Amino acid sequence: MQKIDDKLLDKFHSGKCTPEEESIIDYLMHYDDNSIDISGMEAELDDLQAASLISKRTEPKKWPFLAAGIAAAVAIIIGAAVLLFNSTEQPVENYTNDIKPGTNKAILTLPNGTTIDLSEAKNGELAVDGGVRVVKQSDGQLLYQFKSKDVKLTPLTPRDSLSALVSVGVPKKNDADHLNTLRTPLGGQYHIALPDGTNVWLNAGSMLKFPSTFEGLAERRVLLSGEAYFEVAQVKTLLGMKKRARKQPFIVKTASQEVMVLGTHFNINAYPDEKETKTTLLEGSVGITAPLLQAEQTMLKPDDQAVNDGSIIRVKKVDTELAVAWMKGEFMFKDDNLESIMRKVARWYNVEVVYEHNEARKEMFGGGVSRYDKISKVLSALEGASDLKFKVIGRKVIVTK
Structure with missing residues (x-):
């Protein structure tokens, strides 16, 4: 068993190791499990600038998974076999038009x-719709507050009916017109608390449609295009029940499937420009139905990811931190090709990506970098891990060799 020199270990913790010294520590950490005590690394993670693949984050405090993100970052530092990104400063002469x-x-x-x-809206009450107050809180979160005493609703009130969203197809115009629509532009994200208490974080270039209230409805249904993370609240409804309430299911409908839950945490990636719809479960359980693909429901357990490619739904175990990295303000990849990575970059920085050589699209990468740095830092990390070059002209990123 080989022991790491204390001075070298101090340099590692302070982020002052040379690449050669980092290689030595990396070797010992991977091939000599008992050679180094890492019990204190979580508390010192922000100081490991040279060893950490994830830059210091400045994301809003309200976004979840801070503790989970630290643990995941430590796990990546000590356990990954091939990590291509690094925090070494790269030349930025190609990024004179840097993008925030x-x-x-x-x-x-x-x-x-x-x-x-x-x-641009000020904090406080933004609007009132049928007894529902739409409030923007001081942390920027959008909150729907419904008080049943303010308005009397009959079951399945036509104003908030989602019947058009039950089956796969184009919704009827009148039903869609009676829904709220939240859209995040390219380069935007937003957190909303739905009328039932469910929290939704919407990623860039996404859309969520939902009713002003779920009162009097047999199910809570929303329509999603793009990517969102859901923390679903458990609620009960008296609809159709004379003596006791029953749990009210929450259903997320995308273009190719429906996800039904009662109370759980999960992420759905359903961008139109992605070939697959990915549903990743962190807590609880969900059932996925896709009438055009299969008759039976696909059930997921924690750490499962369902991949719907339009012809079949496959379920596999995954590292869920990869799916929700965007929630922590990170780009995180594992054996992803450049084209897939740059689609994420393009949405977040609102840029167009142009490839001078098509073969560059297929280059594979692994690792992570902060989403809260300017685009030059992300592109520098990619350059440092490959022979690719990136130029930023206006809002266009040109990939060349």
Whole structure:
């Protein structure tokens, strides 16, 4: 068993190791399990600038998974076989037109057609719709507050009916017109608390449609395009029940499937420009139905990911931190090709990506980098791990060799 020199270990913890010294420590950590005590690494993670693959984050405090993110970062540092990104500073002469990262911004369209730019709206009550108060809180979160005493609703009130979203197909115009629509532009993200208490974090270039209230409805249904992370609240409804309430299912409908839950945490990636819809479960259980693909329901357990490619739904065990890295303000990859990575970059920085050589699209990468740095830091990390070159002209990123 080989022991790491204390001075070298101190340099490692302070982020002052040379690449050669890091290689030595990496070797010992991978091939001599008992050679180094890492019990204190979590508390010192922010100081490991040279060893850590993830830059210091500045994401809003309200976004979850901070503790989980630290643990995941430590796991990556000590356990990954091949990590291609690093925090070494790279030349930035190609990034004279540097681009800032995305921010919390979205457009809300109410059922009556009123449009609100949430990035410009002041905190406080934004609107009232049928007894439902739409409130922007001091942390930027959008909150729907429904008080049943303010308005009387009959079961399945037509104003908030989601019957058009039950089956796969184009929703009827009148039903869609009576829903709220939250849209995040490219370069934007937003957090909303739905009328039932469910929290939703919407990634860049996404859309969520939902009713102003779920009161009087047999199910809670929302429509998603793009990517979102859900923390679903458990609620009960008296609809159709004379003596006792029953749990009210929560259903997320995308273009190719429906995900039904009662109370759980999961992420759905359903961008139109992605070939697959990915549903990743962190807590609880969910059932996925896709009437055009299969008759039976696909059930997921924690750490499962369902991949729907339009012809079949495959389930596999995954590292869920990869799926929700965007929630922690990180780009995190494992054996991803450049084209897939740059689609994420393009949405977050609102840029167009142009490839001068098509073969560059297939280059594989692994590792992570902060989403809260300017685009030059992300592109420098990619350059440092390959022979690729990136140029930024306006809002266009050109990939060359």
